[in-house]
Amino acid sequence: MTALSLTSRHAAGALSRQERGNGWIVSASTLAAIAVAGAMATSSIVFSEPAVADILMAAVIVGLPLLGVTRFGTLTLLNFAAWLAFVALGLAACSVSTNIDTAITHQVVTLFLALGALVLAGYVSADPEPRFRLVMNCYVVGCLIATAAAFAGYFQLIPSAYDLFTNFGRARGTFKDPNVLGAALAPAIVYTAWVTLRHPIRHAMVAAVVCVPLCLALLLSFSRGAWASTAFSLVMVAWLGLVTTRRVADIQRLTVVAVIGAITLVLAIGAALRLEAVGGLFEERASLDQSYDQGPDGRFGGQRKAVGLILDHPLGIGTYTFRDTYHPEEAHNVYLSQFMNAGWLGGLLYSISVFGTLAAGVFAIRKRTALQGPIIVTTAAFMGVVLEGAIIDTDHWRHFFILMGLTWGLVDATLTPPVSEFRHDD
Template structure:
C-alpha cells in the first residue's frame, strides 16, 4: 500500500480485541492464546514502575523464554545481525564491570542491561513473525497502560483521590504510576501518536474517541513538567506529520492530515492555556521552561559532569564499569546516554550502542520509503524513536524499557520483508482481516 492513509479504517482500531486480530480463528490454539494474552498483559502493565524490578520485568523475562519456545518468533538474518550487536555490547559491559570498585551495584546494572537487550531481540522476532498484527497488539496494550498511568498522574496532580498526591506526584510534578516524571512523559508519547494515526484512518464521525484519548495523554505529558518529554512530543508530532504528508498518495488525504495536525495544535494550545490559568501550574512552567536550570551549570552541575565523563572516556578505553561515575566521580548521572554507554561498556560497547541507534534511523528511513502494509504503524514508531534517540543527548535512556520496545518494533517490521523459512512465514495470519 502506497500511503499512510491508503488503508481503510478497518486496518486500525476496530470492534475486535487486539488479541483476536493477532491470530485468525481457525489457527488459534490454547498455547497461542495464552502466549498472546501474556504479551498483551506484559505491555498493559508496562506503565506500573513504582520501583525496580517492576511487574513488567518478570513478565518480560517470561516472554524471552516463552515466545521462542512455542515458535511465535522469526529470527531472520537481519534480526540475527541485530542480536549479535547487542551480544557484543553486553560482553563489553561485562568486561568493563570487572574494573568497577563496587562489583555488586555494577553487576545488577549490567544484568538489567543484558535483560533489556535480550527482551528487545525477542520482541523484535515476535513482531517479525506477524508484523502488522503483533505491532497492533503491542501498541493497543501500550495505550491501555498509558491511559492508566495518565489517569493516575492527573488524579495525583489535582488531588482527586485521598492520598493520590503523595502516591502519584514527585516534586510537585505528575508522575503517575512511574517513580520519575521524566519517564512518565516520554512513555505516553507513542500512544499519543498512535491515537492520532488511528483518528487519521477513520471517517470524521469516528475520530472523536482517539482524539480525546490523545488529548488526555497530552495533558498528562504537560503536567509531568519534563522538558525532555515536551521536546520529544513536539518533535515526534513534527516528524510524524511530515512523513505522513510525504507518503500520502492523494491530495484529499494530505488535506485531512493538515486539518488533523492543525486541530491537534489548537487543542494542545487550549489545554496549555487552561492549565496555565492555575497559578501553581504557571509558576512551575515558568521554572521548567528555562533551557538552563541552576543545577545544569558549574563544575558540579550537569554540564560539568559531562566534561568529567568525556575526560574519563578518553583515559579508559575499556570503560570504568556501570554506575561507577556516580559513586566515584560525580554526584549524579551523566545525563547523556551516549557518554554513559562509553563509560559503562568502553569504546567498543559505546560505539556499538551508537551504531545501533544510527543504523535504526538510517535503515528505518529507507524502509519507510517502501510501500508496505505496516507503513502506517512504522511511521508512528519511527517518528517517536528518532525524537527519543535525540533526547538521549540530555538524559540517560539506557534503561528505559519503552526505548527498547521502539527498537524492537522498528527492527521487527524492517526485517519482516526479508525471505524467511516457509515454516516461519506469517501466512497463517494472512487470512485474518484487521477489523
C-alpha cells in the first residue's frame, strides 16, 4: 500500500460487498471512509460558506458515531469539554457585541469546527494507522486541487481564471484568501516531506514529486506567515525524525533528501523569480517593513489596542466588536482575539487546549510505536499553525481543526491501543 495512495484498509473495503438477497450491503467502516475521504479531498474548495466540505463534514459529524466507527479517548474528551466551555463563554460575550447576529454565527461555526475535530479524533483513534493515512492522503489531494487552480489563475492558463483564482496579484487558488491558501498547503508539504524521509524509496519519490508544486503554490501565495510557519514545521519534522530514529539509514536519507530538496527548491524558486511579476511581488512581500504593519491603525498598533482592551474587560468585548469599534480590522493575533471574544477565562481555555494539544503530541512522540511517525507529522504541522496564530487569526481555519483532531486521536490511540497490536514499520 503506497503512502500517497487514496486508499486505506477501510477505503479498500469499498470494493468488498456482500450480496444478500437482491441487494448489496456496504460495511459501516466503508461508508465512514467514503465520507471522511470526501470531506478531506474537498476541504480546500472554500470559495463561499458553507462550502461543500462543510456539508460533507456535517455528514461525518452525524454519521460516524451512528455507524459505530469512533472511539473517544481521554485527551479528546477533555479538550472538547474545554471547547464547549469556550464557545459558551463566547456566546455569553456576544450580548455586548456590536452585531449580535454575526457574532453568534461566528461562535456557532466555531462549535461546528470543534465537533468536526472531536469526531475526526474518535474516528482515527479507533483504527489509527490506516485512518491517518486516509485523512492525510485525501487532504493532499485537496491541496493539489487548490494548487492546480492557483497555477491556472496566476499564469492565466484558462481565460478569466486570473480574477477567479488570484487576489491582488497573489495566488489564492480555491480559497478566499492567499494567506489561507499558503497556510493550508503547509500540512500537505510536511506530510509529503515525512513520506520522503521515512517511507520506501518508490513511495518517497512519488511524495517528492508531489511536494514540488505544493511548494511553488506556497511561494505564489506570497504569504509571509505561511512561508515562516511552513519552514518552521519542516525544520521540526526533520529534527523530530532525527532525534527519534535509531537507524543510520534514516540519518543518511535525511541528509540526502535535505541536500537534493534544497537544490531542487532553489532552482524551482529561482526559475519562478525570473518572471517579472513573481520577482517584483516577492521582493515587496519579503520585506518585514510593510506599510499596513506600522502606525496606530496598522497590525502592531491594533495588537497594542487589543492588549489594553483585554486588561480592561475581563468578560470580553464580544466577537467582531474590536474591528467594528476600535480598529479597522481584526487584531491579527488569534490569542488576543479569543481573550476579547470570550473574556479571560475563555481565552485561557483556548490557550490551554491549543498548547496542551502540542504538549500531548510532543510527549507521545517519545513512545516508540507505529504511531510515532504520524504523531510527528501532525505535531510538527500543528506547531506551524500555532506559531502563525501570533500574526493572523486562525480560529476558523479548517486545517487547524483537522490537525488538532488528528493529534487528539493519535495520542489517545497510544494511551489506549486498539485490539490489534501496533506494527512499527517506520
